[in-house]
Amino acid sequence: MSVKIQVINPNTCIEMTQAIGIAAQQVAGPNVDIIAVSPQQGIASIEGHYDEAIAAIGVLELIQQGKQSNVDGHVIACFGDPALHAAREIAEAPVIGIAESAFHMATLIATKFSIVTTLPRTKIIAEHLLQQYGFAQHCAQIRCIDLPVLSLENDKDFAYTKLLESCREAKAQDGIGAIVLGCGGMAEMAEQVSREINIPVIDGVRAAVKLLEALHGMGLKTSKWGDYDYPNQK
Amino acid sequence: MSVKIQVINPNTCIEMTQAIGIAAQQVAGPNVDIIAVSPQQGIASIEGHYDEAIAAIGVLELIQQGKQSNVDGHVIACFGDPALHAAREIAEAPVIGIAESAFHMATLIATKFSIVTTLPRTKIIAEHLLQQYGFAQHCAQIRCIDLPVLSLENDKDFAYTKLLESCREAKAQDGIGAIVLGCGGMAEMAEQVSREINIPVIDGVRAAVKLLEALHGMGLKTSKWGDYDYPNQK
Amino acid sequence: MSVKIQVINPNTCIEMTQAIGIAAQQVAGPNVDIIAVSPQQGIASIEGHYDEAIAAIGVLELIQQGKQSNVDGHVIACFGDPALHAAREIAEAPVIGIAESAFHMATLIATKFSIVTTLPRTKIIAEHLLQQYGFAQHCAQIRCIDLPVLSLENDKDFAYTKLLESCREAKAQDGIGAIVLGCGGMAEMAEQVSREINIPVIDGVRAAVKLLEALHGMGLKTSKWGDYDYPNQK
Amino acid sequence: MSVKIQVINPNTCIEMTQAIGIAAQQVAGPNVDIIAVSPQQGIASIEGHYDEAIAAIGVLELIQQGKQSNVDGHVIACFGDPALHAAREIAEAPVIGIAESAFHMATLIATKFSIVTTLPRTKIIAEHLLQQYGFAQHCAQIRCIDLPVLSLENDKDFAYTKLLESCREAKAQDGIGAIVLGCGGMAEMAEQVSREINIPVIDGVRAAVKLLEALHGMGLKTSKWGDYDYPNQK
Amino acid sequence: MSVKIQVINPNTCIEMTQAIGIAAQQVAGPNVDIIAVSPQQGIASIEGHYDEAIAAIGVLELIQQGKQSNVDGHVIACFGDPALHAAREIAEAPVIGIAESAFHMATLIATKFSIVTTLPRTKIIAEHLLQQYGFAQHCAQIRCIDLPVLSLENDKDFAYTKLLESCREAKAQDGIGAIVLGCGGMAEMAEQVSREINIPVIDGVRAAVKLLEALHGMGLKTSKWGDYDYPNQK
């Protein structure tokens, strides 16, 4: 019987949803179906707290849909892990954000990592996550290529050049062992960057898929005892 | 010229909106107008992350309305400070949550405080806020009366009894100097509890109003340099 | 009935006491009387731990005097918040230091701030306060203009130039949303710097006055339950 | 082509090695071979820092052997993760300890977990790991059944009874969503405990196997850039 | 040539000065002279922040006197380490507080310790020191015998009974390896308690003397580069 993993792109950029779906599929196990989805209405790219708050509704609706389709796990494929705790309250299957996924994986193969993300204003979101999850001491630096998220689709070559440059600097200067890509839209660039500069480069989308498979293989679901119990009826 | 402060109750319980408005008005300065509002659609009470995510949309719409009415400050009157960072991105005037307000005030008059809140599942939200804001070391304990938020309106006497009991225990056992009420719906009970057990009891709604007046008096608004800049155009 | 706020300049520089008093008065509410005082004997400027310890006696005597005059709040207008906890033990009214005031206000309008202070040796005092109060994670940088405190009175133009330069660098390089001035003697320069470089610049003197008004408006005084109880009789 | 995972039991108790191997095999993917090994000489059980230091040599020799056999990943199946950093220096494939594995998995399905381990003196080892890895804030409590490690083999029924009792208390009192078993020797009891008390119970052996599969599926190996580079030639 | 160590009792209780001097002498090396002093005017016992601030002046005057007498080290023999940083600014020789001394020593022989002190209101002082020095994670518990400082002189037997009881509880319940006595006035009771309950009990007075001897033996004095430079001339 196959395992179904729902990969939610919280923004409405369909090209990005497709690219994320492809990245997810590349690492998915033989019996794993990837269902890449994005909200019909919402926000074209997520680059701040407001964008996240708006996107949260779409994420939660998609989680509900996934649940009705009996998926075995949900990925929230935006680096701020928007609506993660809320999604876990309504889900039965495990729910994983791509920021946390990348952090977990990075700390299994390196003592420290740097994040390379898009706009400087997204750094505060990553910082809050690092602190809340407990990974702050493992993150040496958060670097920005200073391009909007959508340039990763609209101006790929330039964005790739900037990303490569920033990763190279991170490798040379930060005292790290791995790089975490700080945007779902960078998923398709991970392997090439890693090959070019010869350091592990971690894409949270792939990481999340593999972590969901891992949880599934252990029979672990979102705990319904305590904080992630279903929302209270009013 | 008068100062206008918008007090947003993020849930749809109108009785609570009124009670919050009254509490706000009680402490408002002579030239301050309190505009207490709540979303037309949304969620009846906020008792978890899902509730918060859903309520965020209403909060942000009300922030936009307040901005168009040229209010001088916005209060988010729910103890999880839902959508606070997002609201600051779209607002010009300062925006303050009642959890942070209460924490700030408590640390000005006591070395440590305890929080008394409603349901155990809301504790994790308070814990995340305490950590993110930096007040974790000042909070001795988070206590719960183990009643849903709406019981504060529907079953006031019983809720008050439980609250009083919990505050009494906090005073006796926690090594604190002040108590923070962990729900907007407790605003109207603050003074009576304080009088009965003779320890400062801080209601975040009142605290937020006074902090907004303070910021206004200094000419300080939400900083538009950096993280709280207006959301990016796509 | 008027509200009386005692603003204590812990050093003996009368020009500074006057300037601080003027800054306080500028933001004080319509019914608020500012009583700016400084010790008759003591130390001309506070630039280290020894200076602070010596100044503490004067501060505490002035707190006692203020208490006898029934003031409604006390400001300790030196950025190290000298004798703050001690003052709270003997006071009934609230007591606020200008360092903590500025930190509280800054975190209500920005995710991070930098401090611009006088001599490098005062940095350690600010660092200890940031840690004790819980604001360390919100402070991006402590910058120094490398001038003694009294140069703020004796060589105002040069000091202002240096301050402006340092604030400009903080704005450009530190990833912040607000600047905190790290010396009571800088109070009169706050507005001009803010206007010139267009970022919120927070003077703790003004912040403390407004926070005291806020506490007063809520009926909150220094808690006499627990750590801030009156000193024990021997 | 099959994936080979070496599961190292750092102590010399062969019954435990077998039990750990069985637990690992239960969750291993269809093309995954589990190679459960233990040192020929060493220490019968690991219950403190001295035991860990002695066991480290055997672990590192087995890592070298596994490397020569081209395994795709190494598990260090003792809850103190002994010699983890050292093993990563000499390995090419990823190396994972069962403590870290369990912590990672637990935080993906619950906001907080408790650890139930054997002897009180092993608590300090877990505490140091929680701090170094960054999971301290997610661990509500470390509980002990107060039995030596080998009683898990020699007196299974009694040990199980004690474990069940301790997990039940953790569920009821600690405000958690999941339980982490704090000893490799408890691996075979995980499922039964989880079924009886209806809360996710995480065995680090299984978790480590699945995390290694996840890393393998992403093509991630121990980073050889920086801290985990091969030991220096003298 | 002899080594001179000045032991400053910051309160004016001469019996306590003598007892502290005797404790210091008991551990002093063969060529070490102990000079036990206390201020002529000041405060009879130190049980809060106000007492500390008042006592600071006397401590600093005695430091100056000690410096003029060319002592080789100064002990501040009150558990709040009052005026420690200030004293280091004016001293050339090393200056050590008895709280820090006890913490340092305790962590060299045990992973964790508990403090047993006098009144509950002094706990906050110890907590601030633990945090500032970095020992917070090593302190399992702060326990109080709930007696004023002077009862250690005036009602020795009762105080001893309470102290013993509290230490016994700490040993049994706190998961510690050593006990730190939280008041200079307890110095003379350290050995007897340790003998009776068979756990290391650390008196900061003795610890400070030995640490000063250690620094002296290495030729280390208070660093005059940076934060502890002499106070600035005005």
Add this chain to the structure above:
Amino acid sequence: MSVKIQVINPNTCIEMTQAIGIAAQQVAGPNVDIIAVSPQQGIASIEGHYDEAIAAIGVLELIQQGKQSNVDGHVIACFGDPALHAAREIAEAPVIGIAESAFHMATLIATKFSIVTTLPRTKIIAEHLLQQYGFAQHCAQIRCIDLPVLSLENDKDFAYTKLLESCREAKAQDGIGAIVLGCGGMAEMAEQVSREINIPVIDGVRAAVKLLEALHGMGLKTSKWGDYDYPNQK
């Protein structure tokens, strides 16, 4: 009666053992015998986690020998403090590592220190120790001279030049009051560096000897209550 202190050089470089022994003897008290030893088999220098794990066995055997010779204290003279906790479990006398020793001493004379060590890959070991011991906030910077440990013996002049340069930079740039040398092999250079750049430079070997004398003088040994109890019999 003389006091015997065993100084263990965990690597097999005899020149280094001798140099360490000489440094120890220089500061030892008149009645203190220094017994400098190193393992017969082991590793020539310790520059990473693997080296540490291998060296641990030799350290523990030497601790056992020292115990049989009734030494009064053991120094582990390698900056990673390898096998420290394990050694304390088997020892009766106190055991001290040179990293912790240097940290303790540095914080008694300066608010902050920098470490100057050998290879960049050893930084992570120092960082983990700083965090575990609680000194992270006191360490401003870890600097590397980027030379292998054995160059301190084989190419002394060059190594000294690099060390001096790095210490000079630390003094000028790091805002510190003292420097900690990050390798046992630097022991003999400490005094000369300190004299040349006029800032306290702390060698952990000397510091450890003096701390052991201090503990001995107080009658304190490794606590056998709790975590450092003798290893359990199997």
